[in-house]
Amino acid sequence: MKMKPIQIVCAVAIGAALLFCAGCKPKAEQAVQGEPSGKPSGKRKIAIVISTLNNPWFVVLAETAKARAIELGHDATVFDSQNDTAREAAHFENIIAARYDAILFNPTDANGSIANVRKAKAAGIPVFCIDREINATDAATAQILSDNYSGCVALGQYFVQRVGTNAKYAELLGIVGDNNTWNRSRGFHSVVDRYPGLKMVAQQSGEFDRAKGLEVMESILQAHPDIDAVFCGNDAMAMGAYQALVAAGKDKQVKVFGFDGAEDVIRLIAEKKIEATGMQFPKTMARMAAEFADEYFKGRRDFPQKVPVQVELVTQDNVHLYTGYGRKE
Amino acid sequence: MIMRRLFHILIVLAVAVAFFWLLPPFRVVRTNRGTEHRPPGTFNAAEFVERFWTNQLLPAVPRAVAADELVALLRTDPAAARQKFGRSLGLSQTCNFFLRGTGTVVSASDTEVLLTVTPSATAPEVALQAGLIFGNAVRDGTGLIDVNDYPNSQDFNAISAELNRLIEQRVVPQLRAGAKPGARIRFAGCAELGSDAVNLFPLRVVPVFVEIE
Numbered sequence: 001m002k003m004k005p006i007q008i009v010c011a012v013a014i015g016a017a018l019l020f021c022a023g024c025k026p027k028a029e030q031a032v033q034g035e036p037s038g039k040p041s042g043k044r045k046i047a048i049v050i051s052t053l054n055n056p057w058f059v060v061l062a063e064t065a066k067a068r069a070i071e072l073g074h075d076a077t078v079f080d081s082q083n084d085t086a087r088e089a090a091h092f093e094n095i096i097a098a099r100y101d102a103i104l105f106n107p108t109d110a111n112g113s114i115a116n117v118r119k120a121k122a123a124g125i126p127v128f129c130i131d132r133e134i135n136a137t138d139a140a141t142a143q144i145l146s147d148n149y150s151g152c153v154a155l156g157q158y159f160v161q162r163v164g165t166n167a168k169y170a171e172l173l174g175i176v177g178d179n180n181t182w183n184r185s186r187g188f189h190s191v192v193d194r195y196p197g198l199k200m201v202a203q204q205s206g207e208f209d210r211a212k213g214l215e216v217m218e219s220i221l222q223a224h225p226d227i228d229a230v231f232c233g234n235d236a237m238a239m240g241a242y243q244a245l246v247a248a249g250k251d252k253q254v255k256v257f258g259f260d261g262a263e264d265v266i267r268l269i270a271e272k273k274i275e276a277t278g279m280q281f282p283k284t285m286a287r288m289a290a291e292f293a294d295e296y297f298k299g300r301r302d303f304p305q306k307v308p309v310q311v312e313l314v315t316q317d318n319v320h321l322y323t324g325y326g327r328k329e
Numbered sequence: 330m331i332m333r334r335l336f337h338i339l340i341v342l343a344v345a346v347a348f349f350w351l352l353p354p355f356r357v358v359r360t361n362r363g364t365e366h367r368p369p370g371t372f373n374a375a376e377f378v379e380r381f382w383t384n385q386l387l388p389a390v391p392r393a394v395a396a397d398e399l400v401a402l403l404r405t406d407p408a409a410a411r412q413k414f415g416r417s418l419g420l421s422q423t424c425n426f427f428l429r430g431t432g433t434v435v436s437a438s439d440t441e442v443l444l445t446v447t448p449s450a451t452a453p454e455v456a457l458q459a460g461l462i463f464g465n466a467v468r469d470g471t472g473l474i475d476v477n478d479y480p481n482s483q484d485f486n487a488i489s490a491e492l493n494r495l496i497e498q499r500v501v502p503q504l505r506a507g508a509k510p511g512a513r514i515r516f517a518g519c520a521e522l523g524s525d526a527v528n529l530f531p532l533r534v535v536p537v538f539v540e541i542e
Contacts, residue, residue, distance in 0.1 A: 190490050306419070
């Protein structure tokens, strides 16, 4: 079949248009990759997406981020993912549709949350991860994270000092899909596993949740009533474990170690009921994330991908220097 | 007639352009972004550390700060010593140093070997770690390993565990065997100094290289 000249012209034009369109990106995405967004500097909308607000530590994280964003002159809204990746994905869809200007993000899953961050990036919305990382360095604009591993190396050394080198202990893990869970566990085990006399008799997930921590501790105590210590991957589980120990009359026998620096655990360390915790600094991380977003609006683009934030060991000896979620001013 | 057909074709063309503008059929993206596209779970810390040890760490020893210079500055102006020779990971008040030097053994135990490194020393200035090695002093002290190269921080942390294992296997036995009081030891290693460190000396150094003279 022979084509008429007009058909050839049309075919070439359509082909050229297709190629042109394929090379294009939405304007907003171009802004992410270098140029400041076209909006004038001023009040912006910031979304704060938090893995769960069922834990006081994350409430502090969310509230501090919100307060700092407002202080910097922006609007801020908190979204609770309730530790549910589907709910988190729905939040991102809504945030993108509502054309928010930045997201301060505490992910539910290191791998599962990457797609959400990529969607936001494609829509031209910068994402700043707080406390929990995603397993990608080309999606978020920056990730501000606790140095969990180092914190738990220090905690592990203190554990050996307090519990000794011949003892039985249990470990309550956090959410298994979260990198923080494993960074804490591996930091701790990088120390305690070097002492053959220290036997881990149980290791179960308490999902970073106080009620779950209590429940898991109760079942561990039934199977292993003679344990000497319990290492908990966060303070909510440490509180649950301590509650189970009190109920079983074993709170003097079993030494409890947590991680977070939550207010109630700091109080119990001061009362010599809990041994130690790793102080993360949620307020520092949340403030920094809000400030990064503000700097982004003003044109900054040279953010470090990862900012590890030091974790400090809080014991009965130095607890007077600390308050819930940070150092005393 | 021809004008009318041309007009129809232009409308179709405009609709097609608008459609593909909004929903492009494909998009060109860069794929050569280095480590960030490594499939998850494929990082082999032991292999990495083996290569790092030979190709980067030991060749970097001549660039480490001289131990006597660091000790002298820490004694007179700790803040300046941190500023000039220290490295910190992210937002941290802990400072890591990469140092090398020669010292005289004052005493040795199963956990550390105490040295003096300056002629005027009246007490041990350096404690070479000779027991179990924990922490991130070597990973973070040399400045050769960047956290931003590791999408999953578990990989970054696994490097520390492997480095420490290698030090216990390769360096510590040699140190223990040769560390007799009065012996002279050439060494290189990394030290970690917390912000609230009151007693700076002896500086606790995780050794990466030792040679008994």
